[in-house]
Amino acid sequence: MTEPLQVGQFAIVDHEPVDCGPNGGIFHGKGPAGDRAELFVVAEGTTPAGEAFAGHVVSAIGQLVAQLDLSLTGTLRHAFAEAARNVLDWNRKSIAQHRVALGLSVFARRGHQAVIAQAGPSTVFHLRQGAVRAHVPDEGHAAPVGSLATAEPQLTRIEFGPGDRVLLLSTAALRYLDEEAIEGILRLPGEQALRELYYRVREARNVTVLLVEHPAAPEAEAEAEGAEVVIDATGGDASGRAPGGETAIQPSLFFTDDQHEWDLARARRQLEAVAERTRARAAIRQPEVQVLALAAGDEAFLSRVEESRARASAARAALVSLALGAAKSVQTGAGGSGRGAGGRVTEGRASFARSLVPERLAPKPEPPASDAPLCEELAASQQATQRTTSAAYSVSFTGEGGFRARPLVRPRRRSTARWRSHGAIHERGALAAPAPPTWLVVAVGLAILVSLFSFVFGPSLFDSSGGQRWEDLVDLAQQKLAAAEVQADPAARRQLLQDAQALLLQAREAAGTNAGLEQWIARAREALAAMDAIRTPAAVEQIGDLSTFGDRPVTPSHLTITSTDAYLLDTASGRVIRQPLTGDLATAIYSEDPAAGLARPIAVTLAEGPGFAEPTLLIFDASRRLWGFTPSSGALQPILFALPPGANLYDLDWEAGTLFGLDPAAGAVYAWTATDGAFGEPPREVLKTPDLAGARRLAVIDSEIYTTDANGTVRRFSGQLSLTLSQAGIDTPLVNPAPAQPFGEGQLAFADPAAGRVVVLRSDGTFDHQYRHPEFQAVSALATGRDGTGYVFANGQLWRVRW
Structure with missing residues (x-):
């Protein structure tokens, strides 16, 4: 019995992304839903005219397959024969510049049988058990469909089990992808894989991508905790299977470049996670609060509290008497040459003994209006150089059972000093150094900024030979060489080879002598020489x-x-x-x-x-x-x-x-x-x-x-x-x-x-x-x-x- 598959696809037609392109298709053969052939087709033209004609060939294959109830190989041979007949018929009725040729890739499955069929320029990648294998036609099947009288496909039987994937895509995508990148992409979840593929090939003019996945076994799905939730817009369940047991076509796996839509999707996943955690917390039963009974020996506890309060009252009374004595000494010593030792009462808690009962701190009192210095006094202090200072204090009740003594006016020695409401007056010990000019400060700041900028961004801006630059050039050149090998258009192939050679020469200038790099340069030159096809007369x-x-x-x-x-x-x-x-x-x-x-x-x-x-x-x-x-x-x-x-x-x-x-x-x-x-x-x-x-x-x-x-x-x-x-x-x-x-x-x-x-x-x-x-x-x-x-x-x- 044929098990349902998960399918994702997108296409780029004349630089415009679409969900389902004309050059790709999914078709079912004739027979019961559980035992019939399934064909996944991708076609591409070797010329712009062939690219436009490929959609007609794909439609013709779909109409033919829907009428056939043959074996898998028989269905494939009839499909390729139908494609060749359509192309040859078109070429026979067209002028030379309108003739076309195609490359055709087909993945077919029936029951437990899976076959890859190819003819002309085509490429298919198969992921099985973590390993990726690329399938390309050999020399006997590399001729485009329509260039020969018949089209005999290259048939490759593969194993296709749970968790396996098959990727069919146009060879034009190989200009932007190499086999290593495709292997990494195929290991991603379905939606992320298509997203990454689109990012890589979005600059292409015409590309068709079709990803087929065999769903994992139910046990494996249950163990996959924490995997990204894929919301299927086709009406199937979470496994990707359609309600009727058919192949689930997932146009929702295709995405657009709208950043707003990505933000909405990310927020939606976060909300789902938050809702799940909320439900989990609600399921936990809240413990009931039990009223604790008074412990034994409560009378002894109350007696200790009373003793502590008595000691606190005695301490506050002692503090009040000390404050009154300090105020009297200040008044009697006002005409002295210095400030008395009792000029400042230690601030802090009124009690020196810790009590078991927490004390209540009174709000800080507003400072008296007389604390602010008068203008006349400020002017007088500016003219005075040395004189005896008489400090007047005000004593106020603190609200904690004590008194606080504070100076009303403090003279200042220099006009540039800041006025403080507390503390002693400090003598100027040394002359202050003059401040540097503004232009010097600005110049030093600019120098520091330029130095930091050069240190951070200098290597990337001025050093073209450092880092990974030459390696990136070699990687890009290798991609172009690989694309040139499968490019059928001679003009496009020559352009790819010339671009690759230019990149390699630029990399040699940046990296110097490198044996591996010289081999790639020789390879590019040999390919260009083969295209030049220079011969010498006999x-x-x-x-x-x-x-x-x-x-x-x-x-x-x-x-x-x-x-x-x-x-x-x-x-x-x-x-x-x-x-x-x-x-x-x-x-x-x-x-x-x-x-x-x-x-x-x-x-x-x-x-x-x-x-x-x-x-x-x-x-x-x-x-x-x-x-x-x-x-x-x-x-x-x-x-x-x-x-x-x-x-x-x-x-x-x-x-x-x-x-x-x-x-x-x-x-x-x-x-x-x-x-x-x-x-x-x-x-x-x-x-x-x-x-x-x-x-x-x-x-x-x-x-x-x-x-x-x-x-x-x-x-x-x-x-x-x-x-x-x-x-x-x-x-x-x-x-x-x-x-x-x-x-x-x-x-x-x-x-x-x-x-x-x-x-x-x-x-x-x-x-x-x-x-x-x-x-x-x-x-x-x-x-x-x-x-x-x-x-x-x-x-x-x-x-x-x-x-």
Whole structure:
């Protein structure tokens, strides 16, 4: 029987957090509730278009699984086949830039069987008995769903018992998480685990997270005292099981960034704890107060109290007599030179014997108004330096049975001293030191404050090489390297590797020489070198040297190859040069000559096949005329050419008996059909689009039109649909490349003069590899022969290249 599970999930869609994302789903197979397949699905696209299409695939899998009552492996194979069918059907009906590919992760369970199924970019983590294991597809199953005709999943059977967890998440989350962090997160309670996952991946654009937990056994739950209380908002009980026995989906485990909500939740838990303690205290019975009976011998106790009171009365009477005697002595000795010994009566308790009966302290009497000194007396005391002081005392009843003698006025020796109501007058023993100036006090205080600030915050502000800074940089670089290994997008993968290399170099500057750090730097460089895919041609052979041909360096814009010759259009001298492939001397077959009616050549192409009896080199000049050169006879003749009025052609190309011309000003590509070696019929407009406004070079390969802009943008047109070749994964984008050349297996080759290399792109426009050679410096033209041999013009020389 299938036991209910606890499930928590959240997703980030275009940087917006949601409870349930479109690329994750939970589905049940057909059959009884206690014995049917359960599938937990997470899909992700390898491109932005694939990310948007993944939700449709997840829905299709859910509809299929609801109709199946098969074994666990059978259900999984049907689910992956349905996903592949949907993706292939979409790609078959879509243009190249809209085609998609997916990565798919599925955790399936039926009864006591649990299987993890994966295909394409995907990752799953399994926590069992405190240990976490990561599951990723091997090389045979790493191809994205949709890239192959079939999608065979990698099936891994696992043990899934009480307390175990399975985490399915998009590979984009691995940019922010490593395996150690995930292991620590999976050990947290369900709500805290999802909260920590969200904190780590909240910067991602698209992420789907699905956490599946097998509830612990009832005995273990009873022992888990003090665990955090999770309030389930789905209507299930505390164990996470729904009332009907179904899988409890817990959207309440997802949280928001609202601090107020977190405070309310924390206060709610505290109130629950306080209420529990209150109930516990109320359950304890309060002891009853018993009245104690009077102890035996109470008469003896009362007699001792009376004796104590008698002794206290006698002591107070003695104290009163002493006070009266002191007052008389003060009055008789007022004219003396000093103050009498009885000038101050000792304050304190009136009784010197401790009584068993606590005494009541009377409130302190208000001081007489005569205690305050008069202004005239203050002035007189300021002028007096030495004189005999006569002190007058007032005797007042203390309320405790005695008298208190206090001086009424006390003279002062200096005006700066404070007046006191009690105590003797003190003589000034020494002159007081002058107070320091205010500015010095402020300066010293500021110095102390700056010293403290520098001591506390100085290392973190000014010392970039101390502490854990370089270790943090290495950790971040390792995360980026791990994310790059599972990243399918070449451009994103290169960016991750470059960021990781920059972080490692920065860490080396902070930490100095470190063997482990150097290994990570070498690893990043090797990964970037593998993406650069630099290859060396098998052979490079010189055909002809044109460095001394003419009075100007040869700078060809077009290179056309026949079985015996190579033709170069030299834009510097306005000539078309013929270079035999046998290595013989080159000759000029067309030169700009206004007197002979020959204008500057603009474009050349080789016409062969229908419409021409033998291969003919077509030359279009600035005067809008078309010329034909026949290699067998060496004759140059004008050709009838029906050019539309106002058309301004930049380039020509020939394919299967049709001549194509590029007119960027009109945003059009024209096509002429050859008849008896001429183009007398008006052309048809095969392409009309504003995307041609910046095009400068034209190539037609397998009925598809390729244009190259001066800024390096390469576009492919299939009918009226336009696709910009992304060059994703290339180290340096193309700049003013030569026209595209077929390179076999649907690939395209481009000469890149700015970087001195030959770049090969795949049919979808992504970077595949590049060729570099010392002789490719300043390469300006590229052409391929029928047998796949390449011909490159660089450094004033023509080279034959064996790839």
